[in-house]
Amino acid sequence: MKAIVINGSPRKKWNTDKALQRAAQGFADAGGTVETVRLYDYEYKGCVSCFACKIKNSKTNGLCAYRDALRPVLEKVREADAVIVGTPVYYSFPTGQTRSFLERWLFPVGTYVYKDGKQVVVRDKVVPTGLIYTMNVPRELMANYNYDVILSDSAKSMEAIMGYNELLYICNTYQFNDYSRYDMTLFNEEDKRQYRDAHFEEDLEKAYQLGLSIGKKTRQIEEEQNAAN
Ligand SMILES: Cc1cc2nc3c(=O)[nH]c(=O)nc-3n(C[C@H](O)[C@H](O)[C@H](O)COP(=O)(O)O)c2cc1C
Incomplete structure (x- = not known):
């Protein structure tokens, strides 16, 4: 079983990356393999509203028809058994690159x-997904x-469309x-350092547990599919 880990932060070795590395370790410890993609390494657009995926008798088969640098990433994501996305919060939302990726996926x-x-x-099976946010706002102020x-x-969109999601703040x-x-x-x-x-x-341990849990869920889906075939 293979997971694609999607890093939606422009920073290579910071909070989001650290959390995703631990989630990847969790998935690996559940017996899976992991490939990580950094969205900021690619030049791409969000959905261009071409509706090739919605037209009658569409041949797109769940894959965005728009061809730019994100296309190979989307192909990999379509083949993956699980997908874990991490993103900083920018102006109260996932980063722009992450949002564009979510639209296209x-x-x-x-x-x-x-x-x-x-x-x-x-899609022909449930694809477990994880979503990890990192943000400046303290937990008690989120509301x-x-x-x-x-x-x-x-996270609700990922759950509704891919069939399963775990969310971590x-x-x-x-x-x-x-x-x-x-x-x-x-x-x-000083306050920031003390909190860190x-x-x-x-928090990194929770990211690990998220990866492990998604790995176990992915394994369970794989076993159910094998039993049904
Ligand atoms: C452009 C920009 C906008 C941000 N907006 C928010 C925000 O609305 N709320 C928040 O809690 N943090 C915000 N932050 C802080 C980041 O979400 C936070 O530092 C995050 O952990 C950064 O992830 P990274 O370390 O992987 O880069 C913002 C940071 C930047 C650069």
Whole structure:
């Protein structure tokens, strides 16, 4: 079983990357293989609304028809047994690159057809997904910004379209190597460091558990499929 891990942060070795590395380790420890893709390595657009995936007798088969640098990534994602996405929160949403990726990945799989009250999806099995957010806002302030609602929306789309999702919020992240170099009254470096030292390892462990759990779920789906065949 293979997972694609999607890093939606522009920063190579920071919070989102660290969380995804641990999630990848969890998936590997469940017996899977992992390939990581950094979205900021690719030049691509979001959905261009061509509707090739919705047209009658569409041949797209769940894959976005638009051809740009994201296409090979989407092909890999379509072949994957599980997908784990990590993104920083930028202005209360996943990063722009992550949103564009989600549009291009999920929209062709979910159709505009409903049968027996359920959306028809273009995939032959449940594909377990994970979504990990990292953000500056502390956990206890998330509700003030309506983040529980806004941020869980992408997870709900992943769950509805791919069949399964686990969501993790990593809050109050440490943002710079040296806070003294930046103009800032909004954050206190000492508070940030203390929070990081007390909690970040715990958060990384949750990311590991998410990867492990997705790995086990993927294994279970694989075994059910084998038993049915
Ligand atoms: C352009 C930009 C916008 C941001 N907007 C938010 C925000 O709305 N809410 C928040 O909690 N953090 C916000 N942040 C902070 C990042 O989400 C946070 O530092 C995150 O952990 C960065 O991930 P990284 O370390 O993988 O780059 C923003 C950061 C940037 C660069």
